[in-house]
Each structure stands twice: as C-alpha cells, then as structure tokens.
Amino acid sequence: MITTRRHFLSTGARAAAAVAVAPTFAAILQSCTSDAPVGPTGNWVELAGSLQGSLIMRDDIDFAQLNTQYALAYLSVIPQAIALCESEADVVACVKWARRNNVPIVARSGGHSYAAYSRTTGLLIDLSQMNSIDYDPATMLATLEGGAHNREVYRTGRAASVSMTHGRCKAVGAAGLILGGGIGFNMRNKGLSCDSLVSTRIVLANGEVITASATEKPEVFWAVRGSGGGNFGIHTQFVVKMFPVTNVTWFKIQWTSELERIFDVFQDIAFAAPPEFGVKFMLNASNENGPNKLYIDILGQLVGDEAALRALLKPVYDVAAPSFEAMKTLPYWDAQEYLSEDGDPEYVHERTRFAFDKIPPAGRDTIFKYMREWPGTSVDVIWKYFLLGGRIKDVPNDATAFPFRNATMISAIDLEWKPQDQTVLSENLAWLDAFHDAMEPYTSRNCFINFVDRRQTNHLEAYYGPHLERLRAVKRQLDPDNVFNNPKSIPL
Ligand SMILES: Cc1cc2nc3c(=O)[nH]c(=O)nc-3n(C[C@H](O)[C@H](O)[C@H](O)COP(=O)(O)OP(=O)(O)OC[C@H]3O[C@@H](n4cnc5c(N)ncnc54)[C@H](O)[C@@H]3O)c2cc1C
Incomplete structure (x- = not known):
C-alpha cells in the first residue's frame, strides 16, 4: 500500500515543487482543494522535489503508519517529516537540505533501537525502502543496501545456503546490528556481525560519500565496527563476507525445578562448550499461575547432531528432567x-552488563532474590545472558571498535509491560534499576551499545570503554558539527 502511495506522493511532491515557482497557479489549485492534505510547504517543497522517494509530512495520511518504532514507550518524539529514501542520492539530498535549513536529522533502518534513538523532532531519514541484497557466489560477498533487515538476510541466505552472524529478530536493521557489533547464535563460531564487514559506504554530514574498508580510510573502518549506529554518518551500503551453512540442531528446553542448580551446572557446560554452541540462557518470572513463578529456558543451536547436543547437556539433564523440550537437526x-x-x-526496557567471568554463587543468589521480588507486570520478566567467547576473542580487542571482546557473556534484564500496567510501572522501573545496580559487582560497568539504555548514566565508559578517545578522534574528523548525535552517542 505504501509503495503505491509512495509513487503518488513522489509525483505529487515534484508537482508541488513546480507549483512553488508558479504562485498564481498554486493559489488557484489551493482554492479548489481546500480539504486535501497540505503536503510539503515552505522549505520542505524543495526537499520533496529533489527526492526519488517521497517525503511524508506530519499531516499526510501515511504518516501515522510510518511513525512507528519498536520501543513504544518513546513514540512522543514526532518528526516533522519522514523521507522514504530510495537511493543513496536521496540520503545525500536529505542531509544537504537539512544542513542548509538547520533541521535536525536522524537515520532509521529497522527502527529497533531500544531507546528509540532513530527518532527526531526534525527530519527522519528512513532507509527501509533501500533493502536489496545482491549476493555473488563466486566471492561469497553480499552487498546489502543500508536499509536491509535481518529478514532480507534470511531470504538471501536461504536461497544461496550461506549466512552471516545475524540476529533472531527479522525486523531489526542490518545497519544497527552490524554497526553495534552484532550478536547472534553464530557469533561464537563465526565472529560478530561486524567481523564479516568488508566495506561500507557512508554519507557524511557535509553530503560527501566515502567508502571505508581495510584499505580505504582504515581508521573509519575500525571505528564503525562495533561503536553503534548514529555516530558518524548514514551508511548506505554494507559489503559482507558470508559463510556456507550446514545442518544445525536447534533447541528450546525448559526447567521449573532445581533452578539454582540448573543455573550453576548449565553455566559450567556453557563456559566449556565448543564455539559451535550458541545459546541464550533465560531465568523468567511469571505471574500467570501465582506470584513470581520462576522457570529457566535455554534457546540456541549447535552445529552438530542431536546426539552431540544431548551429550553436551547431559550434566544438566542429570540435575532435573526438563518440563519442556524441543530439539531438531535441520x-x-x-x-x-x-x-x-x-x-x-x-x-x-532492557538493561545490560558485560561479564568477564562466570557469575559467582553470590551473583546467582542476587539474581534469584531480585527475580523473586519482582513487583510484577502482565508480561513475564527475564534475566538472561547471551554466551560470548569462542571466535569473538580470536580478533584482538583493538582491531575493531567493539570494546569488550574478552567478555564471557552479555547479561540483561528484560522488563516488559502493557498499557494496563501503568499504575505499577514506576515500581517496576525502580526494581529494574536496583537489580541492575546490584549486578555490577558480579558483571562489570560495561554495557552493550546495541541494547542502548536511556537509564545508563556512565554511558561513555559503559559503551565505548577503552576505545572512547580513538572514537572521538574519528568523530571530530567525520562529523565536526556533531550532526549525528543522540544522548549516548560519541561526543566530539
Ligand atoms: C526485538 C529486538 C531484537 C534484537 N536482537 C538483536 C540481536 O539478536 N543481536 C544484536 O546484536 N542486536 C539485537 N537487537 C538490537 C539491535 O541490533 C539494535 O537495536 C540496532 O541498533 C537496531 O538497528 P535498527 O536499524 O533496527 O534500528 P534503528 O532504530 O533504525 O537504528 C538504531 C541506531 O542506528 C542509527 N542508524 C539506523 N540506520 C542507520 C544507517 N543506515 N547508518 C547509520 N546509522 C543508522 C539510528 O539513527 C539509531 O541511532 C535487537 C533489538 C530488538 C528490539
């Protein structure tokens, strides 16, 4: 539906630009169509006329549909207009126009920033229509347009039997994923998403387009691998090296008893597991059948068969039989x-901390204590970790901007709620903060930029760690006026 409308608007926008230079005709047109949407006015007419894609103003019929975001809590920041870019030239036109007219800009690819940092009160430069992927089997290189999503990676990968380290969520943008490092079930075996990046094209704040790779602007190439989206410019292309895929055994297993022992024994298994094992561990609390019923889930894949997975998991099966088990080699x-x-x-609201070792017994007790004291919303709450290690550590920590390659896990508290939970929200957020603080001694002060968190106060140390000064130097060079910014971005 939007596609049809887009072409209509595109034509309409060009007509509007023509109208702008013929005021007499414009006045006649206006008087005949007083109930019609206003469309771009003032300086916006010039921008609309220069785009191949369309410019959707606040009062346009499509605006509400496009003004969405994964993080519903932050929808109150409303752009003046959304540019649905169809080409790199459109992105350049948006950036140059916004600079000339002093309008704030932000890029959006998948719109899945946890803090909704792809929103602005100015011009939202949306790349979601720029989502093609070309794959060359001879080189195993995939060329992703800047607005491609995991969804298109899945489609291309399936057709060619190849993959990269992608996320689980199909609607997440490859831009945000790759620029923040990128974690997924392949990462221990094949590295982070950013480790497969070969080159990228970036529209800078002055409208110049650069390519960064190991040989072209290598310091920029270093900086964009793991420091997060929204820092240096707008990426319109990513060239990524894919790897061939084979069968894997996927699994989802649940326990409802012996939880502390399951926690410890599974952690031992996970830390000793081969890189072919990718897993997310979740301790959940649910209010569905009485207050704060706890249960554990593990979800992931093993590059190997079911027998190998069962052998790996035997110690935890010896603690207690699962209450649910699904696994299949496919x-x-x-x-x-x-x-x-x-x-x-x-x-x-998700809050993360990197850990650099195992969670010790006192840390485990803290986790269980907070989960048992959860005030409660209508959605299950989760404390979880994504197991790191494996080949992520094969890359030296200063080879890319991803600052915490030696971490063993990313731990996270995932608090969700529904509109009807408003009355208990502040209590839940206070619990979230206290829990997050209580975990610092057992994890670290470092947090994952891809799960960017508005409540994180030491954000420069937390997100950029040892790489902050080097990143600032690149920032000063590429974006000296700090055009690309959000409350947690790299400062000048
Ligand atoms: C449900 C869910 C599941 C997730 N799963 C994973 C996962 O498995 N692995 C993982 O690593 N992360 C995961 N994430 C985190 C996700 O990778 C980050 O939130 C990422 O920033 C989202 O990218 P996006 O393009 O969808 O978001 P957006 O909100 O569009 O953008 C995020 C940031 O990047 C900037 N940006 C967007 N496009 C561009 C561009 N083309 N050039 C430059 N900057 C740009 C934006 O301005 C913003 O600052 C998940 C998030 C959610 C909500």
Whole structure:
C-alpha cells in the first residue's frame, strides 16, 4: 500500500515543487482543494522535489503508519517529516537540505533501537525502502543496501545456503546490528556481525560519500565496527563476507525445578562448550499461575547432531528432567525459523552488563532474590545472558571498535509491560534499576551499545570503554558539527 502511495506522493511532491515557482497557479489549485492534505510547504517543497522517494509530512495520511518504532514507550518524539529514501542520492539530498535549513536529522533502518534513538523532532531519514541484497557466489560477498533487515538476510541466505552472524529478530536493521557489533547464535563460531564487514559506504554530514574498508580510510573502518549506529554518518551500503551453512540442531528446553542448580551446572557446560554452541540462557518470572513463578529456558543451536547436543547437556539433564523440550537437526535456514521472532513493537526496557567471568554463587543468589521480588507486570520478566567467547576473542580487542571482546557473556534484564500496567510501572522501573545496580559487582560497568539504555548514566565508559578517545578522534574528523548525535552517542 505504501509503495503505491509512495509513487503518488513522489509525483505529487515534484508537482508541488513546480507549483512553488508558479504562485498564481498554486493559489488557484489551493482554492479548489481546500480539504486535501497540505503536503510539503515552505522549505520542505524543495526537499520533496529533489527526492526519488517521497517525503511524508506530519499531516499526510501515511504518516501515522510510518511513525512507528519498536520501543513504544518513546513514540512522543514526532518528526516533522519522514523521507522514504530510495537511493543513496536521496540520503545525500536529505542531509544537504537539512544542513542548509538547520533541521535536525536522524537515520532509521529497522527502527529497533531500544531507546528509540532513530527518532527526531526534525527530519527522519528512513532507509527501509533501500533493502536489496545482491549476493555473488563466486566471492561469497553480499552487498546489502543500508536499509536491509535481518529478514532480507534470511531470504538471501536461504536461497544461496550461506549466512552471516545475524540476529533472531527479522525486523531489526542490518545497519544497527552490524554497526553495534552484532550478536547472534553464530557469533561464537563465526565472529560478530561486524567481523564479516568488508566495506561500507557512508554519507557524511557535509553530503560527501566515502567508502571505508581495510584499505580505504582504515581508521573509519575500525571505528564503525562495533561503536553503534548514529555516530558518524548514514551508511548506505554494507559489503559482507558470508559463510556456507550446514545442518544445525536447534533447541528450546525448559526447567521449573532445581533452578539454582540448573543455573550453576548449565553455566559450567556453557563456559566449556565448543564455539559451535550458541545459546541464550533465560531465568523468567511469571505471574500467570501465582506470584513470581520462576522457570529457566535455554534457546540456541549447535552445529552438530542431536546426539552431540544431548551429550553436551547431559550434566544438566542429570540435575532435573526438563518440563519442556524441543530439539531438531535441520538445514540451517529451516532451523532459524524456529529460533527467529518477528520483533513487533512493545513496551520494554532492557538493561545490560558485560561479564568477564562466570557469575559467582553470590551473583546467582542476587539474581534469584531480585527475580523473586519482582513487583510484577502482565508480561513475564527475564534475566538472561547471551554466551560470548569462542571466535569473538580470536580478533584482538583493538582491531575493531567493539570494546569488550574478552567478555564471557552479555547479561540483561528484560522488563516488559502493557498499557494496563501503568499504575505499577514506576515500581517496576525502580526494581529494574536496583537489580541492575546490584549486578555490577558480579558483571562489570560495561554495557552493550546495541541494547542502548536511556537509564545508563556512565554511558561513555559503559559503551565505548577503552576505545572512547580513538572514537572521538574519528568523530571530530567525520562529523565536526556533531550532526549525528543522540544522548549516548560519541561526543566530539
Ligand atoms: C526485538 C529486538 C531484537 C534484537 N536482537 C538483536 C540481536 O539478536 N543481536 C544484536 O546484536 N542486536 C539485537 N537487537 C538490537 C539491535 O541490533 C539494535 O537495536 C540496532 O541498533 C537496531 O538497528 P535498527 O536499524 O533496527 O534500528 P534503528 O532504530 O533504525 O537504528 C538504531 C541506531 O542506528 C542509527 N542508524 C539506523 N540506520 C542507520 C544507517 N543506515 N547508518 C547509520 N546509522 C543508522 C539510528 O539513527 C539509531 O541511532 C535487537 C533489538 C530488538 C528490539
């Protein structure tokens, strides 16, 4: 529907630009169509006329549909207009126009920033229509347009039996994913998403387009691999090296008893597991059948067969029989359909901490204590970790901007709620903060930029760690006026 409208608007926008230079005709047209949407006015007419894609103003019929975001809690920041870019030239036109007219800009690809940092009160430069992927089997290189999503990676990967380290959520943008490092079930075996990046094209704040790779602007190439989206410019292309896929065994297993022992024993298994094992561990609390019923889930994949997975997991099965078990060996992309999620918009606040060792018994007790004291919303709360290690550590920590390659896990508290939970929200957020603070001694002060968090106060240390000064130097060079910024971005 939007596609049809887009072409209409595009034509309409060009007509509007022509009208701008013929005021007499414009006045006649206006008097005949007083109930029609206003469309771009003032300086916006010039921008609309220069775009191949369309410019959707606040009063346009499509605006509400496009003014969405994964993080529903932050929808109150409303752009003046959304540019649906169809080409790199459109992105350049938006940036140059916004600079001339002093309008704030932000890029949006998948709109899945946890803090909704792809929103602005100015011009939202939306790349979601620029979502093609070309794959060359001879080189195993995939060329992703800047607005491609995991969804298109799945489609291209399945057709060619190749993959990269992608996320589970099909609606997440490859731009945000790759620029923030990018974690997924392949990362321990194949590295982070950013480790597969070969080159990228970036529209800078002055409208210049640069290519960064190991040989072209290598310091920029260093900086964009792991420091997060929204820092230096707008990426319109990513060239990524893919790897061939084979069968994997996917699994989802649940326990409702012996939880502390399951926690410890599974952690031992996970830390000793081969890189072919990718896993997310979740301790959940639910209010569905009485207050704060706890249960554990593990979700992931093993490049190997079911027998190998069962052998790996035997110690934890010896502690207690699972209350639910699903596992199956399948071709890689069939397995991903069981592991993936759509990522529909929701009310959520996620807070993370990197850990550099195992969670010790006192840390485990702290986690269980807070989960048992959860004030409660209508959605299950989760404390979880994504197991790191494996080949992520094969890359030296200063080889890319991703600052915490030696971490063992990313731990996270995932609080979700529904509109009817408003009355208990402040209590839940206070609990979230106290829990997050209580975990610092057992994890670290470092946090994951891809799960960017508005409540994180030491954000420069937390997100950029040892790389802050080097990143600032690149920032000063590429974006000296700090055009690309959000409250947690790299300062000048
Ligand atoms: C449901 C869900 C599941 C997730 N799963 C994973 C996962 O498995 N692995 C993982 O690593 N992360 C995951 N994330 C985190 C996700 O990678 C980050 O939130 C990422 O920033 C989202 O990218 P996006 O393009 O969708 O978001 P957007 O909101 O569009 O952008 C995020 C940031 O990047 C900037 N940006 C967007 N496009 C561009 C561009 N083309 N050039 C430059 N800057 C740009 C934006 O301005 C903003 O600052 C998940 C997030 C959610 C909500």
